Amino acid sequence: MPRQSFRGLSLARSAVVLAVGALLATLFAVPASAADPVGQITGLGGKCVDVAGASNANGTPVQLYDCNGSAAQSWTVAGDGTLRALGKCLDIVDRGTADGSLVQLWDCGGGANQKWVVNSARDIVNPQANKCLDVKDRSTANGARLQIWTCTGQSNQKWTAAGTTPGGGNPSGFVVSESQFNQMFPSRNPFYTYSGLTAALSAYPGFANSGSDTVKRQEAAAFLANVSHETGGLVYVVEQNTANYPHYCDPNQSYGCPAGQAAYYGRGPIQLSWNFNYKAAGDALGINLLADPWRVERESAVAWKTGLWYWNTQNGPGTMTPHNAMVNQAGFGQTIRSINGSLECDGRNPAQVQSRVTNYQRFTQILGVAPGNNLYC
Template sequence: MNLRKIVGVASAFLLSTQAYAYNCNGVAQYVDGRSYSNNAIVQNVGSAFSCKVGGWCTVGGPYAPGTGWAAGDAWTNLGSCGTTTTSSTPRSSTPSNTTSSTPSTGGNCPNWAAGTNYTVGVVVRYNNAFYRAKNENPGYDPVISTWFWEPVASCPGGTNSSSSSGNNGTCAAWVAGRMYYAGNTVSYNGGAFRAKYDNPGYDPLVSTWYWEPTSGCNGTGASSSVSSTTNPGTGFAAVVSEAQFNQMFPGRNLFYSYAGLVAATKTYPTFAGTGDLQLKKREAAAALANFSHETGSFVHVTEIARGLYCSDWGNLATCPCEPGKQYYGRGPIQLSHNGNYCAAGAALGLDLRRNPEIVEQNATVAWQTALWFWMTQSGSGYRPAHDNIVNNYGFGETIRTINGAIECNGGNPAQVQSRINEFNRILQIIGGTAGNNLGC
């Protein structure tokens, strides 16, 4: 870790400990790679922050509020999350048309979170008031979207949450890193579990102090059946919803965010955007399957066995390796070697030669490097992976493009089959068809 980063983190810590308390009820959790505009307010690492420079706020990584070494350049620390008690406390995010007093509650309703899918009947806490979802929605603001939400006097029962659909019905599948409240029920590995205590997404089988088995959901929530509802959004987001993405990779490293992926697809809008719906689903599944294989189901952000990866084939004359930098595998495609960092950086308008670490610090950039390879590079194959899918050469040819020199033509059939299995699993979740030529 370099000295500048250490000093920046230390400064951020001091700021957070000296700041006033801030009422964080209803303030959305910061998501690395999500687009933020000037004056946007988020909460992160126990404090609230206001965006000063939208361009930097959106980058994340070194500019992440409260954690990045350059966070102070992008964000203003409004104070640690807590109850606002004095007039000297920075301005609250509570809209003028909501009550400032905490209403009585009969249960444990979760705080509203932007971007979370809510089903009809879910009750959430927002700015010290409670709201019930009148219509299913992908996390619209309860005060603004009054067609989707209605105010209610209290939080009933203690099990209303987007994380649970009740004790007698089908529970939602458990998702690592998602906040759960006492009384929430989830399905996991064919069984159903009830949260005994609030927890930030601990594994129900490992964290038995936080979870207990229950028979309420009949273990049916983890089904891979396709949702009958139409996915919100456009482009990739219309093909794979955030709920489906979470279902695909419940144990992933949270660095690999859905928001970061959707943001990255704007750089390559034809990704999962070419042809009919089945072809779009096929490409989305093919890419996610290969990326998942490369990262151990999106667990590893960086390569385990790191090396310098400075090679002549990267053309050292035009792409010299920066002193002190390493070009080991990073991100969903595990981008490696100086040549690839230079080429990807040139395509994305980023100096990845001098700053390769951006790929492991910024979720959107990480996804962009994967899509850059997927859309434009032939690798070990005959054409880019995107072309292999949209021109019906088959999933097997995407394997050849990514790692064909090692895996294809009988090189490692077990690895090929592992990719195929992941491809088929993802297709089942989004309701897609595999097409022809699965192997290589």
């Protein structure tokens, strides 16, 4: 399905710092009160903020560790701005403010070294030091120590509550909240609405709703990463190279091109093109897109449905649908092969492949999940 592709746009990092009460609404999606349950907090590699050995002794290291649902990984946020586990507080050793100052568990004393806020980029910040909670040496190994460090915007400083919907409430039930969607696509065209996307989900209820929570988030990130690449970060609704427009009518099809020779150009999040694809997508969705392909550029939900149609039902130049590639853990690279592998995979265009992979890695970070294996094709 040839299409015009665009590299994704860089994510603008907001410097707005929110009060700790907003931490719950933006990062953990639970209502603020005197002491609210957060549960697991995931970071680099999809691992959890963990109290070593589940000990509540003063000075116990706080580290990164495989998520296991234990009390050592069950955090609450208190009204005084502290993060607590096992009845004690997340604390900066020796009240340090320098890069590399380690964090530990300690009796809650109300000191500035136990106060934390979160900004809109999902950094957890100690205001006194003006530094971010950070994974030492960017390690994903079990036992990697947590520390504070100058805020860099890197993935080892990004945090999400694994058991909730980060970024705010999400009535749709989709694993990507509206605030996360906006974070992924800060410069998107207003045509590509979040409500249009969630309205389209009913057409393919298995999408981002199959397997474990990790698989669901990985699939959502994979779909949106490819979409971002195809549309320049959801900027472009239609293919930009108008010279290609007359090329997408295959006259050998019995139904021809009733909307016109040049009517079947790339549109929407996967840049649907060719008369036979408009026919197949329309038949599957119960929409006469062969006669009226312009609906894909007029109606947000219809555009999103065509993207989900391709993702969930078409192998393209690959050997499996992108949906099956993610659900069966074949890896993100197989989604690239199914969408544009004949032009990009096996060394044909490594820069385009890298663009898609970079988008996917960024989006999995936003969703607080590891990207998995086999990222390239």
